[in-house]
Amino acid sequence: MTRTRSIIRGVGSYLPEKVLTNADLEKIVDTSDEWIQQRVGIKQRYIAAEGQFTSDLAVGAARQALDDAGLTPDDIDLIVVATTTPDYTFPAAATLVQMKLGMHHGMAFDIQAVCSGFVYAVATADSYMKNGLGNRALVIGAETFSRLLDWTDRSTCVLFGDGAGAVVMEKVELGDDEPDRGVLSNALRSDGHHWDKLYVDGGPSSTGTTGHVHMQGPEVFRHAVGKITDVVYAALEQAGYTTDDLDWFVPHQANRRIIDGAGAKLGLPPEKVVITVDRHANTSAASVPLALSAAVADGRIKRGDLVMLEAMGGGFTWGASLIRW
Known part of the structure; x- marks a missing residue:
């Protein structure tokens, strides 16, 4: 008897160029490096550039994950993007990722579960593929969370940053003699x-x-x-x-x-x-x-x-x- 599993074929990440340190924050809000590190353990965060959108970060992570997996966009038939900060109210950021990767096939949609979004997306892609709705999925967590921040509120603006991470998941059938994965x-x-x-x-x-x-x-x-x-x-x-x-x-x-x-x-x-x-x-x-x-x-x-x-x-x-x- 075989077991249907969704394995991780590749991983990738993308971070914007701009680094905002705690020292930088001290200049714009009433806070200190010591206070931030003591309370939450953060030293720095990355901030997306003007005109750089969530889908752009997602594409950067997706391309790295595809390279790591040795695959191309043609090999993907499902894209799930977990995000709280899509480029637009609609369409879904996932469809923009699909477009920017040059894909005209498969399906793409977003999941909104805030910080839990990537785990929800992994579970969703796993379920979809096990039920015959795809064979390879790009699962991406991407955010430009800095655009939701009030930069005068020191209790929240010091906590968040921007970035994206991705995995390529693939449905496989494992035989009884193969180790589980x-x-x-x-x-x-x-x-x-x-x-x-x-x-x-x-x-x-x-x-x-x-x-x-x-x-x-x-x-x-x-x-x-x-x-x-x-x-x-x-x-x-x-x-x-x-x-x-x-x-x-x-x-x-x-x-x-x-x-x-x-x-x-x-x-x-x-x-x-x-x-x-x-x-x-x-x-x-x-x-x-x-x-x-x-x-x-x-x-x-x-x-x-x-x-x-x-x-x-x-x-x-x-x-x-x-x-x-």
Whole structure:
């Protein structure tokens, strides 16, 4: 009997050229490098250039992932872009990525689950392919989150940055004699009762404007560790593993204290936790694939490793994906 799996064929990332350091922020808002590092562990973030859109960042990450996989856009039949900051209200950023890659075939759509978007997108592509709706997918997390920020609000503007990360997923049939690999399980959750703890005060239906990010920081922190560990345990149980089996934990890069707290609650040694929040800040849906790409590029994540992806975002939404590399 064969097993249908969605394996990761390639990974990629893209970051804008402009780096905004904590020292730079000290010049425009009442904050300090010491305060930012102590509270959230961030040293710098990347900011998209004027005229550089979310789809442009997504294409940069997609091309790198395709190169890593040894494939071309002709080999892709599904594009899923996780983003909170699409170029336009519509069409979907994914269709613009499709166009910019020169594709006229397949299907493309966006997923909006804020910071959990990439994990939701992985689970969606996995489900689509296992149900015969594609064989190879580009799954991208991309954000120009800096355009949602109020640069006079020091409680939020220091936290976020721009960037994109991508993976190429491919459906394969594994025989009984082949080692398991690919996406082993997904656990997704949401609870809209917490919407006002992290939101943007604008939208086409409400104000007709984009709005800015608003966050009840202590409340988000209070919920984060418990919800993160909930889905991690659920994904592990579904696949028949425990935290002791994990080689790598790749969490959403929102706050160093949240990451450390979740790792400690899961009983994971710090050396198994991938951290990029110090140099990328919180890039929302792009944070997990950016961290994943960094850990693959530097050789930490290797073939056969058991990798847990996890994220939590506004909504609240939260989720985890367990992958055998």
